[in-house]
Amino acid sequence: MSILVLAEHHDGALAGATAHVVAAAQAIGGDIDILVAGEGVGAIAEAAAKLDGVSRVRVADHAAYAHLLAEPTAALIAELAGDYTHLLACASTTGKNVLPRVAALKDVGQISEIISVESPDTFKRPIYAGNAIATVQSEDALKVITVRATGFDAVGEGGSAAIEAVDFVADNAQSTFVKEELAKSDRPELGAAKVVISGGRGMGSGENFTLLDGIADKLGAAIGASRAAVDAGFVPNDMQVGQTGKIVAPELYIAVGISGAIQHLAGMKDSKVIVAINKDEEAPIFQVADYGLVADLFQALPELEEKL
């Protein structure tokens, strides 16, 4: 078996999620290559070469792949696909955008967001917002798979893979990058944080989210939100945790003013310890919380910050 993993990277750095996808590749078994596509990605390729278990890093460094637009990136991966039995990417917005396009170009199905590898052709994945776990088997010669990073422990960084350039340049007259408005934050990335504290509609306003800041500072936590908090305009969309937002599985998840709709639980119920702070003792979030505090968040949060 031979596996190609698409590297995830942001702001000139290899994203931590890639090491989790390589772990999924190791569980499948066989030779593992990483594809680093982008513009000015030399340092990213070097970081990828250090990941354990990787034999080769293939680098497509060209303006055509800047911002990893779906059309050229999918054409690139499809071009390389002939060398592989499995194509893997992280179930990030990049992986989700690009990989199904590759699958269709190769006339095969895709298996989305696997959380475990049962055998080289059989995988487990959540369906119905994580309310059921499906075991699926691919009969396609080429398996195209996105990986939920929280399902696999990251590989280490003791490797030294060979780095090789890929010359193929995809034509793309169909799509152009216009702009990006990315959230700037000194806090850890939601998907990678050991502690996440999220606010819901109960926070009442965007300003009130500052009540979470002091606690997040003390715990080194990332800050998340429910969809209701995002829709109400309290915070930007990249903070949404849930079925259609980010999937997190930290050591500690603190849900504040969040009722616990299944679509929210889908994104956080694999957290090791869950704390809920909600003034409604009937709120469904308490059914999954290890520790529930029935309280008004406007009193509980300042007290928590002070006493931590």
Next chain:
Amino acid sequence: MKVLVAVKRVIDYNVKIRVKPDHSDVDLTNVKMAMNPFCEIAVEEAVRLKEKGIATEVVAVTIGPKAAQEQLRTALALGADRAIHVETDERVESLGAAKALARLVEEEQPGLVILGKQAIDTDNNQTGQMLAALTGLPQGTFASEIKVEGEKLQVTREVDGGLQTVELSLPAIVTADLRLNEPRYAKLPDIMKAKKKPLDVKTPADLGIEVASKVKLLKVEPPAERKGGVKVGSVDELIDKLKNEAKVL
């Protein structure tokens, strides 16, 4: 410009699902079914384009069993002009749906196709991207805003880090994210009118395709149950438990 919208019949998002005792699938008998929420958003966007005079005709499409015509009637009540039902009792995965849609794109020559970003049953998030590949068209996935500007389409996309805007040549494929719009409710007179709007039925064979998937569903299990824990009486007790019992602080 003609706009094609793809709608899928799925379990209503409020329903708590049950896994069949033999673990073959999720039990859908006597369960409330509805239009996938992301498809409602897709239909709404198409109808708004028509109201703005940009779209000339909105065609709703579904691939699925006979009963899926209910969701097509809903789309018609929401403002679609006509509907196409590709009828099949097979378990249709995203690639099969994309193949059927690709054939219809060839026949109908729409200027824009809008799909949901994800069906909330399989949570696949694939069909729009696959359709784009099969038709050779550009894709604007996870859209939170779209603007038609002459021969171009500006799409603002919800990405992990924030928002990204891309410009696509038309025709193009768009998949709708939650914040693209807030769908309207169908009014009774529109539901009545929808019954008279044209609805064509075709089979995959009519389209010259097969929808069966090579990804087999072997087993469906309930997830590991998470037991609710305890209620704590105070912030002090919470901190104590997190430090000394859970040992996460």
